[in-house]
Amino acid sequence: MNISLRNSLAALLLMAASTGALAEQNKVASPDGRLVVNVEDRDGRLYYDVCYDGKQIMQPSQLGVVANIGDFSQKLVYRSVSNHEVKDDYSLRNAKASTIHYRANQMSVVYENEKKLPITVTFNVSDNDVAFRYEFGEVNERTHIIIDEEKTAFRLPSQTTTFLSPQSDPMIGWMRSKPSYEEEYTPDAPMTAKSKYGKGYTFPCLFHVGQDGWVLVSETGTHGNYPGCRLSDYNAEEGYKLEFPMEGECDGRGAKNAAFPIPGATPWRTITVGSTLKPIVETTVSFDVVKPMYEASEQYKPGRYVWSWLIWQDNSANYDDQKQMIDLAATMGYEYVLVDGLWDQQTGRERIAELSRYAQQKGVSLMLWYNSNGTANEAPQTPRNCMNTVVARKKEMKWMKSIGVKGIKVDFFGGDKQHVMQLYEDILSDANDYGIQVIFHGCTLPRGWERMFPNYVSSEAVLASENTFFQEHHAKQEGFELTMHPFCRNTVAAMDWGGTIMNRYMSRDNKSRHRRYTSDVFEMAAAIVNQASIQCIAMYPNNLSELPQHEISFLRDVPTQWDETRFIDGYPGKYVVLARRHGDKWYVAALNGTNKPLSLNLSLPMLAGSEVSYYYETADKKSFWPKSAVKKTKVGKDGKMKITMQPMGGSIVCE
Known part of the structure; x- marks a missing residue:
């Protein structure tokens, strides 16, 4: 080989190495x-x-x-x-x-x-x-x-x-x-x-x-x-x-x-x-790509829960208010009532046990709120120091099992360091020993936990419904937020948004403070779009007389456990249409997160030629909220169906 050819070859090899071609x-x-x-x-x-x-x-x-x-x-x-x-x-x-x-x-x-x-x-x-x-x-x-x-x-x-x-x-x-x-x-x-x-x-x-x-x-x-x-x-x-x-x-x-x-x-x-x-x-x-870390100690039950705190806030953790919520859950056929923070002060442990017995007589189970602290932050709500150490935790869970409590919501974690991730694992494992399901709030993103921990339900890890109460800004943003999460937060893990809100105003009298900016059908459809096996339906006793019967009937029967999910249409932060199957019944839920009416031509092959119930809305010039209605209609033999949603509105199609 001559010198010039050898030099040219060396140069080519050097160039190839520098560009990664020889890697x-x-x-x-x-x-x-x-x-x-x-x-x-x-x-x-x-x-x-x-x-x-x-x-x-x-x-x-x-x-x-x-x-x-x-x-x-x-x-x-x-x-x-x-x-x-x-x-x-x-x-x-x-x-x-x-x-x-x-x-x-x-x-x-x-x-x-x-x-x-x-x-x-x-x-x-x-x-x-x-x-x-x-x-x-x-x-x-x-x-x-x-x-x-x-x-x-x-x-x-x-x-x-x-x-x-x-x-x-x-x-x-x-x-x-x-x-x-x-x-x-x-x-x-x-x-x-x-x-x-x-x-x-x-x-x-x-x-x-x-x-x-x-x-x-x-x-x-x-x-x-x-x-x-x-x-x-x-x-x-x-x-x-x-x-x-x-x-x-x-x-x-x-x-x-x-x-x-x-x-x-x-x-x-x-x-x-x-x-x-x-x-x-x-x-x-x-x-x-994950595996179960332990076996379920019992067959855990999905379902719906009502939650006084979202609208009635801290002062509602008392016996009389919680008794009202139990009666509401029983009337709606719901499985759970979540008793939020300060129950240990406002109701006390002995009367919580009494409430639990009352609930069970009506086919309802209690879930109790706990503060995870500890020393991670300054959140003062009680009960505190019950979930952060194994001795305290097992004592508390033994007591809960003895009175029939079926779930806990643990709040206010301090970050994502490894010892905190270990705390999540420890709470879940100990709770399983006592037949208790777990929801986390003020917390990290769950990472495969639905499969890893059989008693895990969901996590907040999102700017959730409580903010629609705290600030009118977030009430106005609810449409954007709930059309964002199906594409990101809620697609990777269960999300405890914290309530399909049926009050039209963010107040106990349902007349004062700022209003809800979404429609009734939007909120109903959100109960399908938001995925968690135990879902909050934030109804209150006044809603039973205020809501149309077709809305109450839908909310009474809405499932929370799904066998299949299909994406139909949408764009993050603007609108979303999902189809979910429960057994042999399909629910198609649509949310319009924008301030303009939206008409969509949907392709629903799973419902081709079927007679369906269609929940829809018409504009109401005399009210902030569009009028909701339901009618029987048929999906085309080709699976096509047109729907129209009002601003910040929704639609539901179900068998």
Whole structure:
């Protein structure tokens, strides 16, 4: 070979190396072949990218961690790859579908760091979902690993717009109780927009990649094994980086990094991809890649609950008011009454036991509110210091079981550090021992918990209905918020929004304070759109005489357990149409989050040719609220049906 040819070849090889062409590449595709993940190393750093229908939906983004046993983010050397199929058929009682058939192709890529210690990155790729995590084997003389930083990144194309909720500063807000996933979403924002507090964004994170489709990023499988994570602000070179909790969370107590025994693995990072919003709304990836952590101690019951506090507030935790709510629940055929904070002071334990007996005689069970503190924040409501230690917790739960209490709502957690995630796990596990279901408020995003913990019901982790009471601004925003969550917060996990509100004014007399800005049918449809196996229907005794009979009849029968969910139409923050199946009966619910009438031509193949009940509204010039009505009609043989919604209104179609 002559010198000039040798020099040209060397130059080509150098150029190829500098562009990553000589890097080790491994690919895995979804079963239908449309979603492809490519993993490669560049100068000792590990990257992945994601393509859907041949379009790069996630640009090369870094992988790796920095740990006490070594740096697994640079100077990595490829060792091996293995592939196999994943099949998992399972059932859920408390999610958007009851029977799920998970099929994915799995690729595990092994690299070694500078110390010759291996890290395995495992990718599961199903037809619209990517889930990946880091796995670590045994290391001589090491029993565990401490991860100080993840280099995990998500770098989206430049045309991407965002639908994100910011992470708040720690120890701010009411009684220093934040962060609690209760910030406002901003729709259709550029990636370059800075988060409100400069602390990035809470999961889940929704992205619109223009004509190329939609991407939802989140995580699942987090419990006491890891802190809850979030995304950083956007950086043009790195994209969004995974961030651990802030130092100041939990009033500065506890480590912000992660630790777990080895062999072991991190939680899963998830990416859901679709050319439309259908895969985003219908995804089950949060549950697909996790496993149950224990068996249910009994068959837990779904249902509806009434809740005095939302409108009647703190002073309603007394015996007489709660007795009224029990009577209301019994009249409506509801399964539960939630007795909120201060019940220990206003009613007392002996009379709570009496209330529980009264409720059970009427076929109703009580759920009780508890403050999780502790020392995480300054929230003063009682009962306190009953859920933060195992001794106190088991004593309290033993008492609850003895009087027939079937559920708890635990409020005011202090952040996402690992010891707080362990507290969630401990509360759930102990509650299961006593046959108690659990709702969390003032809390983190649940991450696969519906499958992991059989007595888990739902979490708030959202700017919820209480804010429509506190501020007229949020009453006006309810349409936007409830048409946002089916595409992000509520699609990855059950959400305790806290009430289908039937009072027209935010007051006990239903005449004063600010009004509700949504229609009656909007609120009724929200009971279907908002997903949780125990759903709050925030009715009050006055509603029984104020509401039309067709509304009461619908609310009496509305289910909360779903066998199937289908996305029909919608756009985040503007409108949404979902179809949910309960047994052999379909419910199609539509919400209009805008201030203008909206007509839609729906495709409802599951109801083609069927006679249905259609709940609709007509404008009422004499009232703030449109008039609701119900009529029998037929869906076209082709499955087509036209609906019209009033501003901040709704529609329901059901068999």
